[in-house]
Amino acid sequence: MDSLALTSLPGLWDRALASQPAPERWVVFATLVAALAVVVPRGVWRTARNAITIAHEGGHGLVALLTGRTLTGIRLHSDTSGLTVSRGKPYGLGMILTAAAGYTAPPLLGLGGAALLAAGHVTLLLWLATALLVAMLLMIRNAYGVLTVVVTGGLFLLVSWLAGPQVQGAFGYAVVWFLLVGGVRPAFELQAKRRREGVGDSDADQLSQLTQVPAALWLFLFHTVSLCALMGGGRWLLET
Template sequence: MGNTSIADVWDRVFGTQPDPEQWLVIATGVVALLAVLPHGVWRLSRNAVTIAHEGGHGIVALLSGRRLDGIRLHSDTSGLTVSRGKPTGIGMVLTAAAGYTAPSLLGLGGAWLLAANHITALLWGATALLVAMLVMIRNAYGVLTVFVAGGAFLLVSWLTDPEVQAAFAYGVVWFLLLGGVRPVFELQGKRRRGGAPDSDADQLSRLTQVPAALWLLLFHLVSLASLLAGGRWLLSL
């Protein structure tokens, strides 16, 4: 019985699921767009992008050999990731560059999984990442936000039927792809008005002597290229 249960769980998580109807893929994309474009909705939905942004900083910091001290998420959708290590060098550059690129690259990876029909694996993988991130959260609002997000993924992946799982997974991936584009334009606007002097782009400029405008261009290229490539995968073009 134990072996059978383990095998069943393994097959459920890592097996493939049927393709959803094309109308559902398009409908979830429209819903994701409506979560990104209206300013009032974006003020709330941007919290999810902040989770991905700060999670990107944290993951790359650990992968590059830095010590991750903690992550904070705030109700104004800002965030802060603190790591220790050499203040210059490739590890610090990669860590600083990971924030604005993380939502789009996570969306691109999610689109690849969905194109391969691994819907449940995507949901469980996202849950695992959120649980790992929860350990490093250092404020109450951040704990609440990540806990709710992780709980939603877990409940959908375990308790709902394939159609609901597909709708949720496609909606999340569309949101990451679309939501990864807007923050870069917002940052560009803030810098044009003389704000955000310590933004990721400005930190990267100080670390590399490359103008911040070129780092912004890189962020734009990553987000837009991920949206185009991920959108093609999702729409099976």
């Protein structure tokens, strides 16, 4: 395929939907081990958690838009916290879904990514991730957030355009394993924080105020979604 075909719209579409062979089994397990090595140690996790925060706040923002709210901005902070601000009714289903989307977004994105990898769509996974990051960049309202999203999006873009199929495959599996494994830890961190500090302004506490359902039940939902996504997505990845 020549360069003109690759840069034309049909050529790009064909490239995005093309299936790539699954990497060797050792690559699948190696990327799982790499994800665990990033998520489990506290020191490494403190930095890597920024990527989970991008997915977390992006989930809030996307669901806010889908439920008819007006997204006014997203901020990402160096302590791996974030803030998504939207306008609309401060109650009702849209607000509830928006508040619930944060902790569930990373594992659900990982599950969707695992489905794409199981179908052999590595390039499509990388391009969709890049498109979501570009869309999110438009709503970032602080310098650290812009830097974080630009670096992350640039990495996806470079791998998807310049790397060979084997490197793309390994990168795609590493990213999805990270989302699946890393999507589990924040709910446990929130549970530990609430045990130490009591009621706060976390997503679970906000959902409790919105629904009169105890925050512990919302935490249980976050745990259930993340663990089920890890089991389901992990099974797809290990069976490829």
